């Protein structure tokens with residue numbers, strides 16, 4: 001059993017109800033016409049593949065059907081936090097370099113085993 | 114009044130109307146277990162189902178005026194009117210399911226559209242697309258524990274809660290309108306599959322199907 005916290009439903013739900021949807025926080029260029037081929041290509045096709053903390057978009061496919069963001073560790077698969085669209089992560093690769101406790105203080109746990 | 118095109122999906126012609134389970138009754142039957150039954154199954158067919166989408170504040174005012182019950186703002190909440198025949202369920206932060214007695218859905222939709230005017234909202238009549246299966250009896254929760262991935266323990270699933278989740282691999286809405294009654298809102302196309310799953314899973318409790 002693997003539970004993920006949906007920030008819209010406000011509770012932990014079974015993993016089977018969710019789908020991952022790739023890297024989060026990708027912003028569409030404001031003026032596509034003004035982009036170079038390289039800029040447009042980077043926007044469309046190139047994604048981060050970090051070893052460690054990664055911000056991803058997930059959808060609560062069977063449930064509220066809302067998209068939200070997940071901060072996940074790509075080595076341990078641990079979900080460090082989940083947060084709504086439009087919000088910023090509180091846990092990042094940089095914040096993780098400091099002692100874990102300091103970064104995770106008073107934050108909603110993303111996953112419960 | 115918005116300029117959305119609407120029409121009453123109920124016909125007054127002599128076309129025979131069949132519930133989504135009509136086929137299932139013919140093919141799988143409707144077992145009767147009598148007094149030894151620990152699970153009772155009943156389809157609440159042909160009810161009016163409306164999906165409301167939009168901002169909670171705008172919709173709440175209109176719904177309270179027209180239907181007399183307030184829109185549940187809390188996730189997973191299910192509210193009913195005093196008779197229990199009309200209900201509104203939270204589906205997502207901007208989406209609610211309204212279930213009313215058969216034939217009330219079109220007048221309700223019309224009244225809501227009049228009341229909502231040019232606000233930003235959407236109403237869809239989904240009555241033909243889904244049906245309600247009611248599960249009662251002392252083994253109802255035990256039966257659900259075999260079929261849904263959601264935790265149905267009373268501590269986690271009190272009366273007045275409803276969730277969209279997985280029932281026997283199908284997407285369904287599971288809700289608990291009262292202490293002893295559970296409801297499954299299933300898609301019409303999944304209704305036969307869900308019914309047959311329920312018959313199989315509830316056989317050990319001596320399932321009794323009321324038609």
Ligand SMILES: [Zn+2]
Nearest residue numbers: 006009060064
């Ligand atoms: Zn959700």
